[in-house]
Amino acid sequence: MKRQELNDTITKISELYISARKRYIIQTQQNYITLDGYKNPSVWTLTDSLIERHLKGVNTYGVFNGNSVNKFITFDVDYADDQVLARWSTLKLIYALENDFNIPSADIHVSFSGNKGYHVDLFFDVPISSDDAKSFYRQVIKTADLPSEKVEYRPTYTQAVKLPLGINQKTGARCWFVDRETLEPIESFDYLNDVEPMDHALILDALIELTPEQEAEFREVVERTNVDVTAVSHEKAQSKVIGILKAGQLQFSNTRHETTVLLAAFCNSQGYEEAEAIDLIMSILLATPSEYFSEGSTAEYWQKETERIVKLAFERGYKLGNEDVAVKVYKSEILAVLGVGTFRQKQLAYAMLITSKRYGKTFYLTTRTAMRMIETKSHETIQSAMKKLVAVGFIEYVRKGEIDRAKSSQIGHAFYKPNRYRILIDKPQADDESVDVMPNQSLIDVTYQLFDIRELRRVISRKELGNRWAR
Structure with a gap:
């Protein structure tokens, strides 16, 4: 190899592979x-x-x-x-990287x-962060089986x-790059000189996809979670989320991303706002013991990554996939809704009933979400309706007004965890009449699918029926 070619290859190895020069290994x-210049000052730097x-x-x-970042990953x-x-x-x-994760073949070496x-x-x-790199690796090998x-x-x-390109000291073989289609050796040092780094966004974007390959990591959570999620009984992602929310922290180490x-x-x-989503996620992360995170991982980094991921998820419309699935609603359930109070309170009771069917008992x-659900701009309307639903026994608070101590410590003032609710109405009987309800149905x-007008007159006041229930 000519001197200039050698220098070019050395420069390329440094550019592509080397993040820490004081700590490296040597093969015998x-x-x-392992040679560690941080522990032993006499160790030479990887020059x-x-x-x-x-x-x-x-x-x-x-x-x-x-330590906390990777400039490349190796399978x-x-x-x-x-x-x-x-x-x-x-x-x-290689096939999985190209076809399932859209990595250009020219970027696979x-x-x-x-x-x-x-x-x-x-x-x-x-x-990219080591957490993200490891998460991508796990998705790839699971997809590739x-x-x-x-x-x-x-x-x-x-x-x-x-x-690469050195000698394996055990076998004496040169570690050439190979053709990615035939795996035949490319016996030239020049190969590396033409390599350019890929767009890191391809890796980060791949992590947003909600695939079944994430299932194994959360299997224990799903098995421990005893939640009736009618609309998504076959959607593992939903069960995973509910298990995490119930626990209030990460369930496994290195699962932050x-x-x-x-x-x-x-x-x-x-229907959360982005800010609400960020607050909820950070409350989970900050309540998680430090040993669940990789070494050097910081709350400041979690905040930055959470903001990035939430923004991406909201902009691109990533959802759990069950918001368009029909849920079964029973006549006895609507009867309970119709008995709670004012029309606005009935609307909120119905919205909470549907929410419980989609996301668990x-x-x-949040107040903002509830306001959007019943199309009001009044905080007072929601607060009053919540009190009424609790008073008549339609719902109960599972958690109310609980201070998130970790988040409060981080931001310097009191921060409250989102309230959590449970529907209290009786379970429908086996012979109860029902209909399948889509998200756009009010x-x-x-109500008109399950009740005729004579039945409605017995449970709704004449004034409300005339003012609110016209079709």
């Missing part, structure tokens, strides 16, 4: 040794001269991520006992590990990845 014929030794095959080095395909399976898994992984595996690399124009113990995520702060995405979609489905409802529409 037996194992890998360009060491990278040159790597390219010349004198030594072989590997790198960690930048480390390692089937030490079966190279045929390693090839098949690598091609399957594959190198031989030097033994019987491959490294599939994606480089980012802007470093590949085992995490055979296709590992690299690099992390504790697990490095070997740099997935939880934020799900809650953003939930809030958008339920115990559900959240209380009046549904």
Whole structure:
């Protein structure tokens, strides 16, 4: 290799792979040794001269991520006992990246590990959080149906990845880049010099999708959650959200991003304002013990990411998918609604009934959301209606006026968690008449489907019936 070509490759390795130069690994014929200049000042920094030794095959080095950020990720395909399976898994992984996650083929870079595996690399124009990188990795291998113990995520702060184009010290093989379609080696150092980082937004956008692949992480939450969600009994995402909201914190470590995405979609489905959604999500994150987050993760970063994800979810209309599903409403339930008080109070009772059918018996409802649901601009109307519904036994507060101590501490003044409610009316009998109700159907529409005018005159005053119930 000519001097200028060598310098170009060294520069490219630094640009694409290296986040921390004081901490790296060196491969021997037996194992890998971690060299940490933060703990041992005598350790050499991973300089360009060491990278040159790597390219010349004198030594072989590997790198960690930048603790809380990744400027690239590697899918480390390692089937030490079966190279045929390693090839098949690598091609399957590439297919998933291209077809399921819309990663351009030109942005997928594959190198031989030097033994019987491959490294599939994606480089980012802007470093992304380690949480996001790991979340993307999990989605990809689940979509591709590949085992995490055979296709590992690299690099992390504790697990490095070997740099390409060097010599595998155990096998003596050169770790060339390979053709992504045939996996045949490209025996040239020039390959890396033409690589450009990809748009990091492709990774972040992929994380917004609510796919079944997120299910495994939350399976325990779903199994522990005993909530009757009639409209979404087959929608796992809804059950996950309800379980998280009931717990009031993350249920598993390193699930901040997935939880934020799900809650953003939930809030958008339920008609929250963006600010309300951000407050709800941050209350969950701030109530979660610190060990549930990756090292170096901060509340300031969570806030920034929550604002970004909520904005994206609301702008692009990401919802949980059940807001357009019909729910079954029974005549006895509408009869209970009609008996609560004024027309506005009936409207709110109906809105809360439908909300409970979509989001569980115990559900959240903010004053602003309630105002939109019954098309009023009056806070007092909502407050009065809530008091009435509680007084007549239609609903009860599961949580009311509870201060969010973590959020209050963060912002410097009292902040209250969203109120939570439960519908108290009796369950319908087996022979109760019912109709399937779509979101655009009002209380009046549904009532006239279940009652004739003679029945209505017995339960609604003549004045209200004349003024409010005309069709």
